[in-house]
Amino acid sequence: MAAELERFLSRLNAEIRDEADWGMVATYIPELAEVDPQQFGIAVVTADGAIATAGDAERRFSIQSISKVFSLACVLGRIGDQIWARVGREPSGARFDSILLLEREQGRPRNPFINAGAIVTTDELLTGRTPRDALSEIVGFLRAAAEDDDIHIDKSVAASEAESGFRNVALANYLKSYGNLNNPPQMTLGTYFHQCAIEMTCVQLALAGRAIAGLPGAPSVVSAVKARRLNALMMLCGHYDGSGDFAFRVGLPGKSGVGGGILLIAPGRASVAIWSPGLNAYGNSKAGTVAAERLAAHMGWSVFA
Template sequence: MAGANPTPEALQAFLDRLSAEIHERGDWGKVADYIPELADVDPAQFGIAVLLADGSMCSAGAARVGFSVQSISKVFSLACVLGRIGEQIWQRVGREPSGSRFDSILLLELEKGIPRNPFINAGALVVTDELLTGRTPRDALSEIIHFIRLAADDDDIHIDRAVAMSEQDTGDRNRALVNYLKSYGNLKNPVDYALGTYFHQCAIEMSCIQLARAGRVIAGLPGAPAILSPTRARRINALMLTCGHYDESGDFAFRVGLPGKSGVGGGLLIVAPGRASIAIWSPGLNDTGNSRAGTFAARRLAEFTGWSVFG
């Protein structure tokens, strides 16, 4: 990865300017109002945290405000499954970009119950189902939470039960997806177990600072706990780059050039391998369900640092 690393002082000054610029622009987007607990979140918020390879943490804005990580949790559940069964998971889920909405059922029907990748909802439900095999929903959730807490070196990371219940009350599209998976024989556990575990996984709450610290195991930063092998981290990075922003993944790779995973809570986890773990949050979304201000901030950060996996 080409480009010089900015000093922590230079990066901090840039993040302060960036936060001011985003508030000045006021281009916030629309919150995910189809999840009632997220509908009342003020979209005019922005936080960013960047953990550098030397251990320096630079942050600006609402970097310590907790938010619902939603689909960013899929990165960590995939890491847990790879640790449990390794490459066997690819017999149940693909590794190709979808080019469709994150909750689309069309491809799942066309491809006979094999989701296109583990970051669309159907693929994440398969990963969650695999985590459930031979254990209770409580145990599966404990494994994900334990992994994240260990990665972040922070035990103050929890599930927002109100968000989980809100998703459970309104998650009819996910119910359709999981029943499609079952109809094609790609579900091992009861539908309610898979759905309940998935909804609670998505309701994990973290701040940008916590998320940036958790992302260091994906970024391969010095000092990160040895809970994910370099080979598996590279696999996850590749999927984040090609599939992490649903049908906006290609544009994100083109404009930012770094692996990233978005969530409809407005969060972004972005990785500069070996250099930095980046977390951004702004709850207003664009038309593809990714954080509007967060995506803008990611582009500006990539321009400032010169970080890119493309050299």
């Protein structure tokens, strides 16, 4: 299967580049605004341990909101189901940075993958610890999951987010006003911005997703029960107000980031990382979503099959 998958990924890479339907990069984060949208990479790790790649699979990119999956995994490992007293588990049906939704629901974010929910998750990981310790746990989790120590935070991206993240500042202050932030807003936000600025390659990210996919031989960084819950949340909430469309088209759990990455999980079968920095109207990778749909259809991967 590995050789056939390599051939398919090569064709897919050529199709994406020929179609050149790239979308627009995230211009509201100055560092990401400078990224060339005409890039595409994909890496697939299958249950037999094989790795198939195409395109820019070894190029580093800012994983942004994909980090929310791994920070949540850290929090679930630390305090378990207590986190659900602070954040819900329902799709938002609204933009990832919606202030109106947070106000309407009196400071309890709808799910941990919208920005407000992720800020709460980061705040919980930070409570009683220094930002350095909290970030070390997230980066350490990713390094252990990918079995690769060459995973780092891009400080220039973190600084760029801190300079331009006014909506996140508003969300953090709303959370604090409702008593749902344990730490000073600026401390939590600084940690959150650095978390989102973790950079990885598609190969590293696909390897890190093995435990969530339940692949044989994956590092024991998350229990099977917690992996199942992460997959459920990724399916329902992983693409913000585009989650239903993504589930309809792809049929697999996934988590996007405005850096253009997608972590795609075929439970028991494969972990997939896709990167193309141009975004669609939902703020998800435009070419990456097309690639995910075609890969899932070609391989017959779906949780609904």
